[in-house]
Amino acid sequence: MEERRPLAELLGPDGPFAERIDGYAPRSAQLAMAEAVERTLDDCGRLIVEAGTGTGKTFAYLVPALRSGGKVIISTGTKALQDQLYHRDLPLVAETLGIPARTALLKGRSNYLCRHRLEVNAESGRFRSREMAFRFQRVREWSAATRSGDIAEIGDIPEDSPVWPYVTSTGDNCLGQECAHVGDCFLIRARRSAQEADLLVINHHLFFADMALRGEGFGELLPGANAVILDEAHQLPEAASAFFGLAVSGRQLLELAQDALTEQVREAPDMASLARAAEGLEKAARDLRLAFGPGDRRAAWSEVERDAGVGSALDELRSRLAALNAVLEPVAARGKGLESCQRRTRELGEAIDQLTGDTPPGQVHWFETRGRGFTLHLTPLNVAAPLRAHMDAQKCAWVFTSATLAVGDSFRHFSARLGLEDAETLQLPSPFDYPSQALWYVPRGLPQPNTPGYTRAVVDAALPVLVASRGRAFLLFTSHRALREAADLLEGRLDYPLLVQGTAPRSELLRRFRELGNAVLLGTSSFWEGVDVRGEALSCVIIDKLPFAAPNDPVVKARIDTLREEGREPFIEFQVPSAVITLKQGTGRLIRDVSDRGVLVICDPRLLRRGYGHAFLDSLPPMARTRDVADVERFFAVE
């Protein structure tokens, strides 16, 4: 093998990156990470690396990945990050290195046009509204011209339009090898390019689907890989829990009913009983939602399992599934669509039995309702063992990276949750000059967070800061209730535009925040991470409380109970470390660049008064600290 150029040369001041990229600055942390990743790839090892904001971790893994010559899978947290990595960073690094790698971007199944669904729904012509019919027609026209089948190409239909399920497939309704379009299926084609690529960019959802051989996973990607690099790895424990668990949503039941109706029109027009059975299932699914009661809820299954209304709605749902199965059974052989409906009916019936039956050890049964939808879940409380088994079966290198993995200087929390106790670890600080770029302010005199009037006190403490910062702030809340209360309290009291989560889509609020340049944005969990506002538009982040997960959340509560039963300390071992990671994510919104300046305000007095506060204090970047609002005013006065 030809000798590789030292990474220090490539990433150094006279290397190709410095030559090509304006304002490129070599960073020692980036080089250290690139060297560690390269070693891990060479040795088929396992590495956990926390790279503080601004380290340049994307280049630090792309350079060794491209130089490795093997097949590398890179997984990121979201589609937006996938696109950014694939369309922006990857071509730049590959061209700079002069490595002509075959690369591919693979998204989830629901991003690709399904010719079969398009065809059957065009034949049935059942649309809920004229707008739907119009959009369906728009997709049909585009389908004749597209080469990739990636629905992102149609920019004028919103992502949440109800037309998409009519023209894309799910693991449930895809006919696979039985499909008449298997030869020119966009999804299969995209998967084939993914298999042939040297460097493949996917997301965590797809990664686990493939690993767990579930849903949209074909189990074909991982076996050929020499290395897997997981970015935004702090999201993995939650993503893994979802995939190693089981869930059935009301939407899946409604889609089955809809598909059965469509197939009846196409393949069994003589069978009115099939249409009646499908309509019966649809009604039973809607009635079960009603039985859970109004409003959004997330609770343990044990809270409703003895509820008479839920019990009888569930019995009705089971009997409707059985009835549909009985009607489909004799006609399933008439066509692949009917056969698929029968298989799904049977599988959903079995899943619902598991989701409402006895709880296996180490798992939790729970449910959630949101709007008109509901989902039943069975979630494992520990994913370390199944994940570990999958990793051991796969002879390749594993790299886990994110800006937020460690608590203080320990990776124990993260590695224990994923079964990575023997992985090499590396913690690289951010290259930003936090003591001069950022100020951390903890207001005096705030009451305990569980006392009435707490949010009012937070708003009172925030107001002088918002005046000093001239808007340009995020106020991050740990609950929707506090967010709404603060929004009411701030109404009319600020000279700056107020943007409130829930009043417009998240992307729209962020666009306005960037454009306005002096706005104050109030948000909850979805704004704590994955938001990148560089420059002066975001100069202040105010956090109402330490972000402990709600202890009455069914999965959190089950984890706490299990740790307690094992004689362990759930608060110290699980709740505090999880909150530290969330707080690190939230504060990471503030300084995104070497020239950013900003103030972090944490209102929660427990930070300084409770023994566990040091876990938070030791985990945040080394900002200057103050308890005096006059320092905040001085900080902004020098701008």
Ligand code: SF4
């Ligand atoms: S194979 Fe599946 S995804 Fe592809 S066209 Fe057929 S049903 Fe659709």
